[in-house]
Amino acid sequence: MELLSSLADGFAVALTWQNIGLALLGCFLGTIMGALPGLGPSNGVAILIPLAFTLGLGATPSLILLTSVYYGAMYGGRISSILLNIPGDEPAMMTCLDGYPMAQQGRAGEALALSGVASFVGAFFATWGLVFLAPQLVKVALLFGPAEYFALFALAFATLGGISSTNQAKSAFAAALGLGLAMIGVDTQTGVPRFTFGEVHLYDGIDFLVAIVGLFALSEVFIFLEHRGTDRDISDKPRMKIGKIIPSWKLIRYCTPTMLRTTGLGFLAGVLPGAGASLGSFISYSMEKRLVDRKGTFGKGDPRGVAAPEAGNNAAAGGALVPMLALGVPGSGTTAVLLAVLLALNITPGPLLFSQNPDVVWGLIAALFIGNIMLLAMNIPMVGLFTRVLMVPPRILMPIVAMVSFVGIYGISGSSFDLLVMVGFGVMGWVLRKLDVPLVPVILGTLLGNEMEVNFRRAVNISNGDYWTLVGSPLAITLWAIAIAGFVLPILVGGVIRKRMRMPKDNEGAVTD
Amino acid sequence: MSDRIFGGIGLILALFYGWQAAIIQESFLTDTVGPKMFPFIIAAMMGLSSVYFLLKPDPEPHWPRAGRLAEIGLAALVLAAYAELLPVAGFLISTAIAAAYLTWRLGSGLIESLIIGVGTSVGIYVIFRLVLGLSLARGPFGF
Amino acid sequence: MRFSITGRGLLAAAALLLTPMAASAQDFTPENPECIAPANPGGGWDFTCRQVGKSLQDLDIIPSTMQVVNLSGGGGGVAFAEVVNKRNDDNDLIVAASSATATRLAQNAYPGNTMDQVRWLGAIGADYGVIAVAADSEIDTLPALMDQIKADPSAISIGGGSAVGGWDHLKVLIAAQKAGIEDVRQVKYIAFAGGGEAVTQLLAGSLQAFTGDLSEAKGFVDSGDIKVIAVLAPERLEGEFSEFQTAKEQGIDAIGANWRGFYAPGGMSDDAYDYWVKAIGTLYASDEWKAIMEANGLAPLDLQGEAFQSFVSDSVQEITDLSKEIGILQ
Numbered sequence: 012m013e014l015l016s017s018l019a020d021g022f023a024v025a026l027t028w029q030n031i032g033l034a035l036l037g038c039f040l041g042t043i044m045g046a047l048p049g050l051g052p053s054n055g056v057a058i059l060i061p062l063a064f065t066l067g068l069g070a071t072p073s074l075i076l077l078t079s080v081y082y083g084a085m086y087g088g089r090i091s092s093i094l095l096n097i098p099g100d101e102p103a104m105m106t107c108l109d110g111y112p113m114a115q116q117g118r119a120g121e122a123l124a125l126s127g128v129a130s131f132v133g134a135f136f137a138t139w140g141l142v143f144l145a146p147q148l149v150k151v152a153l154l155f156g157p158a159e160y161f162a163l164f165a166l167a168f169a170t171l172g173g174i175s176s177t178n179q180a181k182s183a184f185a186a187a188l189g190l191g192l193a194m195i196g197v198d199t200q201t202g203v204p205r206f207t208f209g210e211v212h213l214y215d216g217i218d219f220l221v222a223i224v225g226l227f228a229l230s231e232v233f234i235f236l237e238h239r240g241t242d243r244d245i246s247d248k249p250r251m252k253i254g255k256i257i258p259s260w261k262l263i264r265y266c267t268p269t270m271l272r273t274t275g276l277g278f279l280a281g282v283l284p285g286a287g288a289s290l291g292s293f294i295s296y297s298m299e300k301r302l303v304d305r306k307g308t309f310g311k312g313d314p315r316g317v318a319a320p321e322a323g324n325n326a327a328a329g330g331a332l333v334p335m336l337a338l339g340v341p342g343s344g345t346t347a348v349l350l351a352v353l354l355a356l357n358i359t360p361g362p363l364l365f366s367q368n369p370d371v372v373w374g375l376i377a378a379l380f381i382g383n384i385m386l387l388a389m390n391i392p393m394v395g396l397f398t399r400v401l402m403v404p405p406r407i408l409m410p411i412v413a414m415v416s417f418v419g420i421y422g423i424s425g426s427s428f429d430l431l432v433m434v435g436f437g438v439m440g441w442v443l444r445k446l447d448v449p450l451v452p453v454i455l456g457t458l459l460g461n462e463m464e465v466n467f468r469r470a471v472n473i474s475n476g477d478y479w480t481l482v483g484s485p486l487a488i489t490l491w492a493i494a495i496a497g498f499v500l501p502i503l504v505g506g507v508i509r510k511r512m513r514m515p516k517d518n519e520g521a522v523t524d
Numbered sequence: 525m526s527d528r529i530f531g532g533i534g535l536i537l538a539l540f541y542g543w544q545a546a547i548i549q550e551s552f553l554t555d556t557v558g559p560k561m562f563p564f565i566i567a568a569m570m571g572l573s574s575v576y577f578l579l580k581p582d583p584e585p586h587w588p589r590a591g592r593l594a595e596i597g598l599a600a601l602v603l604a605a606y607a608e609l610l611p612v613a614g615f616l617i618s619t620a621i622a623a624a625y626l627t628w629r630l631g632s633g634l635i636e637s638l639i640i641g642v643g644t645s646v647g648i649y650v651i652f653r654l655v656l657g658l659s660l661a662r663g664p665f666g667f
Numbered sequence: 668m669r670f671s672i673t674g675r676g677l678l679a680a681a682a683l684l685l686t687p688m689a690a691s692a693q694d695f696t697p698e699n700p701e702c703i704a705p706a707n708p709g710g711g712w713d714f715t716c717r718q719v720g721k722s723l724q725d726l727d728i729i730p731s732t733m734q735v736v737n738l739s740g741g742g743g744g745v746a747f748a749e750v751v752n753k754r755n756d757d758n759d760l761i762v763a764a765s766s767a768t769a770t771r772l773a774q775n776a777y778p779g780n781t782m783d784q785v786r787w788l789g790a791i792g793a794d795y796g797v798i799a800v801a802a803d804s805e806i807d808t809l810p811a812l813m814d815q816i817k818a819d820p821s822a823i824s825i826g827g828g829s830a831v832g833g834w835d836h837l838k839v840l841i842a843a844q845k846a847g848i849e850d851v852r853q854v855k856y857i858a859f860a861g862g863g864e865a866v867t868q869l870l871a872g873s874l875q876a877f878t879g880d881l882s883e884a885k886g887f888v889d890s891g892d893i894k895v896i897a898v899l900a901p902e903r904l905e906g907e908f909s910e911f912q913t914a915k916e917q918g919i920d921a922i923g924a925n926w927r928g929f930y931a932p933g934g935m936s937d938d939a940y941d942y943w944v945k946a947i948g949t950l951y952a953s954d955e956w957k958a959i960m961e962a963n964g965l966a967p968l969d970l971q972g973e974a975f976q977s978f979v980s981d982s983v984q985e986i987t988d989l990s991k992e993i994g995i996l997q
Contacts, residue, residue, distance in 0.1 A: 057708030058656055061735070064721055156873040178582060184534060184573035191541055191566045197742070197776075198559040199858040202832030202995055205548050205559055206541075211741035211748060211778055229603070232626065233596045237588045239631050284864055339886050340863035347861070351714060354882070354963060361886020406630035410623045411644050413603070418619075418648055421610065422658035423707055425738040426745060430607030438600050445585045446530050464562040468555055469857050473873055475821045476556040555831075659736040 014142060021373025024071060025381055030374075033068075033076040034382045038389060041083020046091050046397075048228040048412060049419020051100030051220060052084035052288075052328075053344035057423070060352060070356040071371050075378040077352060078332075081345050082134060082379065085288065085328045086386050089126045089321055090397050094119060097228045097412065101219060102288040102324035104454055105296040107227075109309060109316030116312050119398050125258045125266065125314055126321040127390040131383060132270045133322035137278045137329025138379045141336075145365070148282045148330075149337045155283055157469035158481050162490035163283070164463035167290060169494035170297035171452050181448045189456015190463075192217055199461075200468050212428040219457045221429050224416045225436025226443075226450050232409050233441040239406075257391075266318040269299055277323030281330020287343030288327040289458050293451075295323025301497060329379070336364055336372060527581030534574030542567035599629060614663015615653070620645035695938040697759040701734045702929075704763050705746030708737055715763040715927050719791060719947075722955055728946045743768050744777035751784045755932050758939035761788060766834045766925045769979055773986035774832060774996050782983050786940055787976040788929040789947035791956070792965030794880040796838040796899035796923035797911070798825075801869055802892055809897035809917050812876060813846035820853035826869060827878040828862035832995040835862070837986060838899060838923035839878040840993060842914055845921045852993050869893060880925050881908065882964030899923035904966060926968050928975065944972040 024030075037059075044055035056077050063073040088103030093110035106126060113122040140148070155163070171182050195206045196216030207213040276298060277291035299319040300309045309316045327343075334340045339360035341347035353360050358368055365372050400408065420429050440450060467481070474480035482488050545563035588596075606622040624641025628634060652658045700723075702716035713735070720733030738746040743764070750762055762785075772782045798809060806812050816823050827835030836856045843851045857874065859865040862883030869877045870892055877884070877893065881904075887893045897914040898904060899921050904911065914921045931943055948971045950956050960967070970978050990996035 054708070057713075058658060060708065061657055061717060064717060152867065153871040156868065156871050180573040180576040180580075181582075183569060184577075187538075187566050187570040187573065191563070191570065194563050194566065197830060199830035199860075200555050200557075201550065201559050202774075202830050203549055203559055205563065206544055209778065211744040214741040214744060214776070215739070233599065235630055236595050236599055237592050239629070284867065334867075338863060338867055339883075340867050341861065348708070350863075351710065356962070359882075359886040359889070359964075362890030362892055363886060367889075406627060406632050407640055409630060410626035410640070411648075413626060414619055414623050414644055414648055417603075417606070417622075418615075418652050418658070418660065422652060422660055423737060424740065425659065425736055426740050427607045427611055428740065428745075430610070431604055434600055434603045434607065437603070438596075441596065445587065446526060447582060447585065465858075467562070468557040469859075469873075471557050472555045472855070472857060473824045659734065 017369060017373050018142060018377065020369070021375075021377035022380075024370055024374035025075065025377035030072055030075050030378065031381065033072055034079045034378055035385060037076045037079025038083040038086075038382050038385050041080035041085075042087035042090075042386070042389065043083075044080070045084030045087025045089075045103075046099045047415050047419060048091055048097050048099055049220065049224045049416040050084075051088070051344075052081050052102075053348050054220070054419065054423050055080050055084045056345055056348045056352075060348070063352070070353075070358055070368075071374045073352065073356060074349075074371065074375050075382075077349060078375060078379060079382040079385075081349065082325070082328060082382050083386060084345075085134070085325050086127065086130045086390055088324075089130065089317075090123065091412075093122045093126065093317070094397065094400050095231065095408075095412065097231055098223060101223055101454065101458060102292045102320075102327070104223065104227075104289070104451060105292045105320035105324075106317060108296070108320075108451070109311070109313050112310070112312035113314065113317060114401075118312070119401060120255055120394050121258050121262065122314070122317050123394045123397060124391055125262060126317050127387060127394070128258065128263060129266065129270050129318040129321040130325040130390075131387040133274045133277060133325035133327075134329055134379075134383045134386075136271075136274045137281070137326040138376065138383065140278050140326075141329055141332055141379075142376060145333050145337050148333050149362075151279070152282055152284060152334050152338065152340075154486055156484070157466040157473065158483055159487045159490065160283075160466040161463060161470055161481060162487045162494070164459050164466070166490050166494040166498075167294060167455065167459060168452075168463075169498040170294065170301070171455065172498055178447065181446075182452050185443070185448050185450065185452035186456045189222075189453040189458075190460040191456070192222065192453075193457045193460025194464070199465060200472070212426065216461070217432060217457065218420075218424065218429065219454065220423075221420055221433045222436050222457050223454050224420060225433040226440035226453060228412055228416045229434065229437025230440030230444055232413050233437060234444070235405055235409050237441075262314055266315050269303065269315045269318050270322040272302070273299055273319045273323040274326040277326035278330040280323070281327030281343070282333045284334045284338070284340045287331060288324045288345075289343075289455075291327025291330070292320035292324035293455060296320045297498075301501075332379075336360055336375075337362065339364075525581070526584055526587070527577045531574045531577030531579075531581070534577065535571055538567045538571035538574055541570065595629065599626065602626075610661040612663065615660040616645050616649055617663060618661070619648065695758065695936070695942040696730055697939070697942070698731075699734065699759050700729050700731065701736060701757075701760050702763065703746050703750070703760065704735055704737050705743035705768075706737065706739045711765065711927070712743070712763040713737060715765070715791070715929075718959060719763075719929075719950065722950055722953075722959065723946060726950065726953055726955060728949050742771055742776060744771065744780070747777050747780050747785070750930075750932050751780055755934040757932050758935055760935075761929045761931050761943055763927070764930050765927045766982070767829075768930075769982050770832075770834050770837065770986050773983045774990050782979060784933045785930040786933055786935055787979045788931050788940070788943050789951070789971035789975045790926050790928035790968045790978070791947065791951060792960045792963070793924040793926040793968035794882050794964060795904065795966055796835075796925065797877075797879060797881050797884050797895045798839060798842065798897045798899070798914075799866075799869070799877045799879075799884050799888070799893045799895045800875065801872075802894050804875070804894070806876075807894075807896060808912070809842065809914050809919055810846065812896060813843060813848065813919070816843065816854060817848055820855060823875045824855050824857050824873070825876040825878055826857045826859055826865035826874040828859055828865050828883065830858050831856060832990065833858070834923075834925060835878050835880075837989060838921070839876075840989065841923060842897070842899065842919055842921040844989070844992075845914075845919045866893065880964075881966075885964060897921075900966065924966070924968065927965070928970075941972075947971055 044050045088099035089106045091097045091099040092103045092106040096111040098104040110122050197204050197214050273295035277295050280291035296319050331343045331346045335346040341350050609618040620641045623644040624637045627640045628637035653660050704713040704716040706712045716735045723729045800806050829835040840851045843854050862879035868874050895911045898911040
């Protein structure tokens with residue numbers, strides 16, 4: 012096998028003491044940065060670029076360091092999701108849904124270890140996918156024109172109905188809120204500012220990291236303030252038991268089908284430029300819920316609800332490297348930063364990268380394997396350490412979390428305005444939580460809103476105003492069919508059948524419009 | 525009742541959003557769809573779901589007493605003030621104050637809060653500024 | 668003293684026309700040199716700051732490490748306003764800028780700010796614009812593309828990596844204008860988040876042409892997926908790019924360079940200004956920088972001090988006129 016011998020060459024490149032040391036450093040720093048709210052993988056990588064420059068590293072070692080940070084951050088994001096109900100970064104948002112309830116049931120250790128294994132499975136198979144399928148997958152990316160992207164994002168929003176089993180109207184409202192926030196800023200298709208109120212800080216739009224940190228982390232602080240000194244006061248004692256820190260084989264076997272399915276799904280989502288890891292974890296969770304959640308345990312601490320998004324987002328992280336390496340097109344915010352690094356190192360990503368710089372590509376892929384194994388080896392024993400976080404009384408922990416969030420945002424953008432917006436989001440998040448409005452659709456709306464609108468307009472614009480172009484290809488039709496048959500109809504029909512339950516309103520259809 | 529109020533606010537928000545969308549200054553160079561259509565759809569979606577809350581409210585959530593609301597409002601104000609103070613007073617001082625305040629309000633003693641506040645501030649500074657090299661706010665004293 | 672001027676074509680001519688600056692620039696040394704990147708880490712401006720900062724230190728042109736500060740927002744407008752309003756007298760500060768900065772200044776996208784409020788230091792290179800089509804396209808030349816647009820503007824969708832009214836869009840409009848298309852607003856431009864995304868859609872068949880920078884197109888040209896039908900440079904580029912026809916030699920006199928450079932606060936002292944101009948000039952002339960330019964696909968653009976100031980001024984004027992013409996600016 013030619014590929015395997017290339018890969019062996021790659022290992023020869025990657026297995027120097029220096030590179031192993033860099034991978035270890037990157038994995039460690041990445042895990043920490045991923046776990047800290049306010050610092051996601053893209054910022055984590057960006058922060059370490061100067062370090063790579065200062066150390067005077069060559070192309071391959073720099074890439075090894077930075078992709079280890081990338082993979083590490085994807086692992087790390089889950090930690091604060093599970094322990095604190097605060098996603099460390101946007102792809103880890105879905106892990107909160109079942110991870111935190113598991114922690115509350117005294118299974119924090121199990122949730123952490125299981126999610127570590129799921130992350131490994133996702134990243135491991137995605138890396139193999141990168142080895143064998145990269146050239147073929149590029150063709151998949153080329154099947155997606157603007158109309159198909161629009162259908163894909165519509166599918167993502169259609170699955171929202173499946174996620175929060177409560178009041179569907181509130182999901183719809185939350186999605187509208189998120190989409191509405193995404194519209195803020197200069198409209199790329201006409202160059203006119205929208206909803207900026209003449210404020211120059213808003214011209215670039217609202218950074219979704221600001222939204223996510225405000226909505227999740229700061230609102231959590233407010234909730235603690237609210238409950239202090241009442242019968243629900245939990246701020247002065249360790250919050251919960253940790254439970255065992257090694258998952259049983261039975262549990263892993265139980266979750267294996269979930270992990271494998273979501274790995275495939277997440278990987279595909281990652282391959283599509285513009286979709287990225289967040290979509291990967293989101294779709295993985297919602298599809299898996301639709302598929303296997305027969306007893307309604309998702310959202311209440313179902314281990315599969317932890318395994319699904321973690322396998323999905325780590326697989327998507329690997330998948331996002333496909334268009335970056337093979338097309339020079341970033342599939343996510345993080346790969347955009349990595350791409351800039353590649354260019355700065357005199358490497359032109361693109362169709363010829365595999366043949367022109369095989370040492371870089373295969374060295375990188377080998378480093379991904381090594382980093383991934385390191386991360387598993389690092390993360391499972393460290394579960395005990397991570398859970399110590401829960402021993403810190405929240406009255407000390409929560410201010411630290413809040414301050415770290417501020418630093419993360421300010422250190423990247425240097426903007427007090429962003430911090431004010433973040434506080435605003437914190438208050439909004441608290442109110443929404445009180446009113447039982449789910450936060451996930453808000454974030455999904457801000458994350459995908461622009462891409463969704465822009466692809467819609469591109470498609471219609473290219474076809475000179477013919478709206479039928481939106482269902483103009485078999486792929487687009489298939490995506491619409493999945494969205495409608497798989498997610499919208501069950502809500503509508505289910506509502507009719509089970510009339511005694513609260514009837515979900517028709518406007519779920521509007522979500523997919 | 526809360527949901528009804530929420531629905532009312534949501535409806536006002538939707539109307540405001542729709543109005544703001546309507547007054548978007550379109551340039552001469554517009555695409556087929558234009559910059560307004562999507563915002564209109566969003567406003568409609570927001571409005572419809574708000575009407576739903578008005579008609580079919582969920583059970584009342586458990587709201588804290590007025591004192592607690594003030595507590596949360598004050599914390600938000602302190603954090604907003606922190607955001608404004610950062611570029612003026614520098615990272616270490618502002619962060620120590622904000623962290624100490626939060627720690628105190630979450631139930632620590634006054635002296636303890638001060639120590640924790642300073643500790644948090646210095647700890648973050650060491651990790652983010654000195655180790656990771658992030659550019660944090662520089663006050664009059666350079667930190 | 669000045670350094671050898673190797674800029675070419677119009678740019679070099681513009682530079683030569685201007686008087687050399689005073690030579691006594693040695694009275695100032697920055698204590699805490701600082702570079703503001705008006706965007707998040709990882710973007711183009713961030714790299715401008717970091718690479719220049721590192722090279723300046725490596726070459727001992729500046730005495731200490733350049734601190735890079737990210738100040739994002741408003742497409743650079745937040746940083747511009749900060750420099751004008753709060754740090755107008757700072758002698759240690761430089762700010763990364765590019766064609767995008769000039770474009771936004773020209774289109775009043777930095778509310779209340781104009782280019783005269785800061786002092787322009789110098790350029791560190793330029794990335795020339797290209798117009799490309801898919802390799803299997805029937806179109807082979809820029810005039811052929813323009814003829815098709817004239818015949819049926821709705822049939823040709825051109826994609827690029829900047830927003831409408833942004834630099835990638837304006838480049839193709841300049842070309843259309845020079846090709847004799849009367850109402851350039853008819854040219855159908857589709858905005859993407861980056862050049863790479865636009866090229867992908869070109870390959871996927873959603874688009875008929877691509878407008879962007881040479882560095883964005885390079886990888887796909889090498890692989891034979893797309894063909895460059897015109898490079899918007901004053902004359903043919905060197906080396907591997909020399910096979911690309913310029914728009915000019917095809918009879919369409921359009922030039923579009925995405926330059927990178929720096930500005931400094933408007934209240935900076937003359938000594939400090941001269942110091943920074945000289946620092947950037949020395950850097951530009953160094954072999955180390957030539958290697959970095961080549962690595963990044965940057966073409967020469969040797970303009971410092973007054974010459975750069977008037978270059979930016981001219982291009983702001985040109986963009987203003989064009990934007991008014993197409994109605995982006997009233």
